[in-house]
Amino acid sequence: MSEMAWRAWAGQMATGVALVDAELRLRWLNPALVECLEFGFRHAPGLPLGVLLADADEGMARAAKVLVEQRPTQWRAVPLASGSGREIRADIALQPFDDGLLLEVHVLAEPLAAASPLSATLRGFAHEVKNPLAGLRGAAQLLQRRLESDDLRALAGLIIDEADRLGTLANRLLHHDGAAQLGPVNIHQLLEWLADLLQAEPTPPQLHHDYDPSVPDLHGDADRLQQILLNLARNALEAGARTLTLRTRVEHGVRLGEHMLRTALRVDVIDDGPGVPAALRDTLFQPLVSGRADGTGLGLALSREIAHEHGGELRCGSRPGCTTFSLYLPLERPHD
Structure with missing residues (x-):
């Protein structure tokens, strides 16, 4: 596909996309990204990539590393520069493209x-x-x-x-x-507690465990983290899921909020339900938003609030038959 044809195709995407040249200057932005950032980027070509980012110096340094190493990478919850001054955060995927870089910008729901x-x-x-x-x-x-x-x-x-x-x-x-009551927490013990609780249900779901045995203890409030896990599992079952997978992984080089962490814990609760309705995806974590007539809309909002107080984040990816809620928690003291 020629670059002109590719631009025509990318111009129709709802995901924000940008092309960057070998000098880390913007070559092109698709309409979705222009609209998201609320900037008049008519004259964007030729401007440095840093104009898109709240922390321009760090962003340019990290992009340069991707260009040199020719390895794709993911940036999590990156603050973007908005023309209106509104705080915007996004997950950004960078990958080598021709002699420059391709950026895919996935805007996160407002905290x-x-x-x-x-x-x-x-x-x-x-x-x-x-x-x-x-x-x-x-x-x-x-x-x-x-x-x-x-x-x-x-x-x-x-x-x-x-x-x-x-x-x-x-x-x-x-x-x-x-204030959270912090102490050492073994995440696998919490997940086994959750599994025991779910097995006591009148019609228990089928459970799969996919644990990383190398996960160390984290510093957190066990009761509140239990509440997140229970909320996620309950939501899945009430939405019609019959199978749950509980998965843990250690991730490296993760950005949580304003901090870059060498290591972080990711806990996934994966279900086989119908998926999050498209109309709710942008407001999923806001209070009093629910996809059920009898729902309170407090569970996910509270869960994200607890994740934030632990220095972590709660994210969701969903399609029919596979919805994944991912809880990210630091395994170290955050540093800039």
Whole structure:
């Protein structure tokens, strides 16, 4: 395909695309990228690649490395320069193209504002839920004392443990205690806990485990990370999934927010459900957005908030039959 034909094809893409020459100057931007950045890039050809990036120096250095090594790379959550001053972040794929580079820019959903109404909403919910939780815990204790089967007593104990965990979360919200209770966390123990919980469902899903045994402990709040994993699994099952895959990987050279990390943990919850509706993909992590008539729209918003407080991110890729929610968490102290 000639470059002219390729440009005609790329010009119809919804994904932002740019061509960069061997001197790291812009050669061409497709309309989707121009619209995304809200710039009048009529005179873009000839400008340095750095004009697209909030951190021009770092971006130029990293692009130069790709050009020299002739190896494709991924940039995660890169801040872009916007003509309106609005914060825009995107995942960028760079690959050698002719004598320059090809950039694919995948804009991320806007993060929750620091003063999100979500926290206030959850505090109201926490206040309302405390009394039913106490009743649930008390009933489970009575059952545990009267049941003769060890398996049934174990299930009653699971109800008590979950009621206690939710009560702890409710107390934190009610008392405005926003600080995470950090300590060593073994992510595989949390995933096995999740698997045990899912197997107690009336119609348990089929579970597959794909763990990287080299994953070290991370520094985090185990209760809150449990909440993310449970939210992701519940959402998948309520959307109609019948099979879940729990996968862990260590990734190298990952950008989370404003920080570049040498190593990060990626936890994937993969399901075989119908996929995220196209109408919800841009607002999926916002409060009170749900694809179900009986959904609250709080689970994913809370999950992303917890990921952010751990210095991590929550991302989603979806198509019918395969939806992947990826939780990224730092395995080290972030550095610029």
